[in-house]
Amino acid sequence: MKKYVLFVLTLAFWVVETQCFASTQIQIGNTPHQNVEVEGKVNDTKVQVGKPFTLDLSLKVPYGWFVEWNDFAIDTLSEQIDIIKRSEVERTADADSNVIVKQQLTLMTFDTGEIQLPAVGLTYARSFDDPNRQKAYTDPIDLYSTTIAVDTTLAYKPIVEPLAAPIQMKEVFPWVLAALLLVLVGIGIWLLLKRRKTRVDENGNIVRGPVIPPYDKAVTDLENLRQQKLWQSGKVKEYYSSLTDIAREYIEGQFGVNAVEMTTDDILEEVKPLHFSKETYDKLKETMEVADLVKFAKYSSSNLESENAMNHMTEFVNESYEQYQSTLSSSASPQMESMSPSAPPQMNDADSETQSATMKKEVKDA
DSSP: OHHHHHHHHHHHHHHHHHHHHHHHTEEEOBOSSTTOEEEEEESOSEEETTOOEEEEEEEEEOTTOEEEOOOOOSSBSSSSEEEEEEOOOEEEEOTTSOEEEEEEEEEEEOOOEEEEEOOOEEEEESSTTOOOOEEEEOOOEEEEEEOOOOOTTSOOOOOOOOOOOOOOHHHHHHHHHHHHHHHHHHHHHHHHHHHHHOEEOTTSOEEOOOOOOHHHHHHHHHHHHHHHTTGGGTOHHHHHHHHHHHHHHHHHHHHOOOGGGSOHHHHHHHTGGGOOOHHHHHHHHHHHHHHHHHHHSOOOOOHHHHHHHHHHHHHHHHHHHHHHHHHHHHHHHHHHHTSOTTSOOOOOHHHHHHHHHHHHHHHHHO
């Protein structure tokens, strides 16, 4: 009876010791040398889906031996287990002058049920120059993966919106640099085009091309427009747009009225102080008003109206220029008489422009 009780107690003690050892899951692996120990350890064999758990690896070798640690270049240990984090590799020494190399891997699984943590091989040699590399393997560890418990009795909660990550300088810097480069390229192109357009003589003075007088330009443009025969080919709107553009540029260049930026009513109001004859003024007024109807009111002008528009605009340019020249001559006569006949005046371009501007002001003030 005593032997039977002793046997039962011994068996019970062995079972308890085995369970305690299994709960810590310290796996002493297989090594080719007795003085080399490899170890793989997890805190618990029960893990949850999507929840990280750790695997502590260690390899103990005699002092002076070489350890070629596994860098775990891939992100998986097996098809069921992923590596999400690697700690730094630590090297320490024990009381017997053995070198202990350690590293902790943070793992995660998305499978449920029984899964196995595979054996991990760690490489070592007697020395760095020893070509005979050996591997010590940890023992596989059986794990059981469970899902996260969900309390279905609780009320549903709203989905949490994604948190906005703060903008970092390294994210903004490439865009700022690209914008600055784009601005610099634009400035460079602008300066290059400006340099091409601007010619400078040997003294550094800007050489300007010949300036076509507004009257000559208007007459030439009207003749070119007549030769294009736009309204005869059905392009009535383009015809009247070109015709009024010529008139606006002529009025602005010849009389100093900002006609290009004005409406028809504003132009007609601004040219009144120039004291054109009624017939000349009416030709401009009639042509501009018909052009506005065609461009903005979809008015279909007749062939006679289109032909008259060209004739009236040509007559307006010629008559207004003649009246303008006549006004300049009458304004310049008293000034010429007051000058000494023995010393004829020498006028440069700047004086001529100044006098022309003065005469334009006198015409408006008249």
